[in-house]
Amino acid sequence: xxxxxxxxxxxxxxxxxxxxxxxxxxxxxxxxxxxxxxxxxxxxxxxxxxxxxxxxxxxxxxxxxxxxxxxxxxxxxxxxxxxxxxxxxxxxxxxxxxxxxxxxxxxxxxxxxxxxxxxxxxxxxxxxxxxxxxxxxxxxxxxxx
Numbered sequence: 001x002x003x004x005x006x007x008x009x010x011x012x013x014x015x016x017x018x019x020x021x022x023x024x025x026x027x028x029x030x031x032x033x034x035x036x037x038x039x040x041x042x043x044x045x046x047x048x049x050x051x052x053x054x055x056x057x058x059x060x061x062x063x064x065x066x067x068x069x070x071x072x073x074x075x076x077x078x079x080x081x082x083x084x085x086x087x088x089x090x091x092x093x094x095x096x097x098x099x100x101x102x103x104x105x106x107x108x109x110x111x112x113x114x115x116x117x118x119x120x121x122x123x124x125x126x127x128x129x130x131x132x133x134x135x136x137x138x139x140x141x142x143x144x145x
Contacts, residue, residue, distance in 0.1 A: 005098075006051070006060040007136025009105065009128050010082045015047060016128025019058045020136045044085060048092040055093065063095055066102025066135035100139045105131040 002021050009016035055063075065086040067079040075083065086097045109130035113123040 004060040007132045009131035016132035018132035063097045064139040105134040
């Protein structure tokens, strides 16, 4: 059975989004859903609505959210906010949410885009999407045999 996953790189201003299938482990970037202060209740609802549309159109089975952890393996204050957002997704959309350590994915995505010769402006538009792909790829590699 093919499982489709929605990978999220959640930030304070934007959410990078990628979709992947567990069978093929092939990833496709979809969009970077823009958000402003989505940790506030009203803005979180806007994010949930946008993500619900993507979940429906892409027919995803579960969501994978990246959490930045500290050196000791604990959740950073940013990760606690992201976890709260992910838990809200579970509640609002009645969906399964998995969490994966996303430490340095945005940095790696930036490095990859820079090595492709993109301008700073172009890289900034794509970094969240690529980080979401890296988060999803990591989850698939760790959890799909």
